[in-house]
Amino acid sequence: MARDDLAYPRRQPDQAGEDVRTRNWARNATLGSAGSVRAPRTEDELRELLATTQGGVRVIGSRMSPGRMLSLAAQGDTLLDLSHLRGLVHLGEDRATFAAATTLGEIYTCLSSRGRMLPSSPGVIAHQTLAGALATGTHGQGLGQSCIADSALSVRMVLADGSVAEYEADHPWFGAVKLGLGLLGVVTQVTLRTVPSPVxxxxxxxxxxxxxxxxxxxxxxxxxxxxxxxxxxxxxxxxxxxxxxxxxxxxxxxxxxxxxxxxxxxxxxxxxxxxxxxxxxxxxxxxxxxxxxxxxxxxxxxxxxxxxxDVYQVFCRGIAxxxxxxxxxxxxxxxxxxxxxxxxxxxxxxxxxxxxxxxxxxxxxxxxxxxxxxxxxxxxxxxxxxxxxxxxxxxxxxxxxxxxxxxxxxxxxxxxxxxxxxxxYDWSALYPRWAAFRGVRAALDPHHRFDNAFTSELFAPTVHPSRDLAGARA
Incomplete structure (x- = not known):
């Protein structure tokens, strides 16, 4: 297959009766086979699914990313639809906790109605899920802030073995966890910092x-x-x-x-x-x-x-x-x-x-x-x-x-x-913490259950794993 076809794939027509969740939103990639999608209704169901099954897992979110970021590595792997895990979990004076599949639009509406906003300005599209937006580095504009992941105060996720881990901003791995490309665990909740919303x-x-x-x-x-x-x-x-x-x-x-x-x-x-x-x-x-x-x-x-x-009315006006x-x-x-x-x-x-x-x-x-x-x-x-x-x-x-x-x-x-x-791109040259991220990945998902073909190649070993883990602790 030509490199153009890999980087910029052709759109495919809709298929009668297909499960649309097995293709990305742009319809230019197949993510998995029919029957590969599982949709746990609660975090406990998600934990049981991961604890009692084997094989690869990728979370599909709103499916707006290129297919290579979302697709499964092998037949029998699982696409996770977390659409049941959405909504406001807790609202505090200067923070709000949302379930991972809550869309950015739902978050913005919730906060705006209370005169609050995230400290990061929005991108143009609000259909993304919260976890997906964090995982891929979604950002807006303005030198006084950066990507949406930098608004996170804590991240709760289910690991490959079904156990639950929660990381807060003072954890040495938090810089990896809050923007993890879906490789470290299945995010179920995120607590975000909020600030007063100016006009x-x-x-x-x-x-x-x-x-x-x-x-x-x-x-x-x-x-x-x-x-x-x-x-x-x-x-x-x-x-x-x-x-x-x-x-x-x-x-x-x-x-x-x-x-x-x-x-x-x-x-x-x-x-x-x-x-x-x-x-x-x-x-x-x-x-x-x-x-x-x-x-x-x-x-x-x-x-x-x-x-x-407000910031969402002015800047979040994209047409998907x-x-x-x-x-x-x-x-x-x-x-x-x-x-x-x-x-x-x-x-x-x-x-x-x-x-x-x-x-x-x-x-x-x-x-x-x-x-x-x-x-x-x-x-x-x-x-x-x-x-x-x-x-x-x-x-x-x-x-x-x-x-x-x-x-x-x-x-x-x-x-x-x-x-x-x-x-x-030379990833390790571009990202000073590249090896450290690989170390966190090795610690949290040692068998690379959350990988697919693209991410496996992206993080192919270049140094000894113990050196990566040492960098992650630094």
Whole structure:
């Protein structure tokens, strides 16, 4: 099988009568055979299942990750559906405990209704389960915070032998446990830190990309939260910058029932840029329904206006649609150099782009396998949409492969829950605690019951296991 097929798989049509849980959400991978899914209703049932069975186990969550992260290693292994383990378990003054399969959207609604939020800002999609979002390093934007896993205060999980372990923030392995790629145990509950939820005023603008190398740092240094979309073909950047709202703005927001305020004054400056971007998408994908989700994701940049609302109303507004999404984190200090490199590459190749380059920055994470571990990070995101027949246009695949190489050469770390070519990365060089994580994995799952083919290759031994464990204790 060609490497393109492994990294960017084709979508497959739905099969009549199939258990959709045996395929990932994008329908581009089969996770296990019919009958491989088990759905324990309680933690005790989960414990009994693990204690009385053998074979590999992978948790499917919301199935939004690439198939290689979720799929089983062998016939007879088990896919775990934890959808019964969801909801608020306990609410404290500055913390909240949720069951692992609670979706981020449910968590955000619960906290917002109480005037609280997580200290980490949200990503754009809220369909993910809590455990899945932690395990893959889901993040938002803003240098004052990092990935959602860094909001965790404790993690409760069932280990491979059916025993229960609970780890708190002061445990030496907590940096591994809270972002563990599903390799250490089956997470059943997470306690999250919460903080008061401010109201944000978000200004939206369009600028030239001529000074993006320096503007990117300025936007993130000068604002509480910032996000940008770069349209290289038109040399334009659409930027959102958010600060806590003024007292007058807060009063207006509260008087309106705490519903997102979208200002009546709109700007059409991006409309022609959006139309040209859609021409590329239309030509590559042959999508006929121009009211469908792929077109909606780009059309929403038209006629934009400033908004006022809480962090979830302002930033968590994604439209979930199957796509190939590549996101690579670069040290923020190197972001300007990477922007310049992409500009040169774009000028030489003039690739087909279905969506602008997404630019988000976060502060340093203390989760060992977070792409932002130990450093302020700028994430560069790239999207290519599927054609009507489930294929990917060769131009789109060429674009993704080329741009990922550019970022990998700059020391990029890919988002675990998105698509990437693992052959481009030297993991132990990129992650200072890589060997230590392997040591925790050896201690908690010595027989690698939670592995699959992809993770087994990812963590193939390079040093003696005892050295890994020594690093984990450090």
């Amino acid at each position: 944000y005023s978000c200004q939206k603008a369009v600028t030239s990309a001529a000074t993006l190398e320096t503007d990117l740092l300025t936007w993130n240094r000068d604002n509480a939260l910032s996000k940008a979309w770069w349209f290289p073909d038109q040399d334009q950047v659409h930027v959102w910058t958010a600060q806590e709202a003024s007292e007058t703005e807060v009063e207006r927001y509260r008087a309106g029932g705490s519903v997102l305020i979208e200002e009546q004054v709109t700007s059409a400056v991006l409309n022609s840029t959006v139309d040209r971007t859609l021409e590329h998408m239309r030509g590559d994908t042959k999508i006929l329904d121009e009211q469908g989700k792929p077109f909606q994701t780009v059309n929403r940049f038209k006629d934009f206006s400033d908004v006022t609302g 649609t199957p796509q190939i999404n590549v996101e690579i984190g670069i040290p923020l200090a190197s972001a300007g150099r990477v922007v310049a490199a992409i500009k040169r590459w774009h000028a030489e190749t003039r690739p087909h782009m279905h969506y602008p380059v997404i630019l988000r920055a976060t502060g340093a994470s203390d989760s060992w396998l977070s792409p932002s571990y130990g450093q302020e990070t700028c994430f560069f995101g790239f999207v290519v949409y599927y054609a009507e027949d489930g294929s990917l246009a060769p131009e789109g695949v060429d674009f993704l492969r080329a741009v990922e190489r550019v970022l990998a050469e700059e020391g990029g770390r890919p988002h675990w829950g998105k698509y990437f070519d693992e052959a481009l």
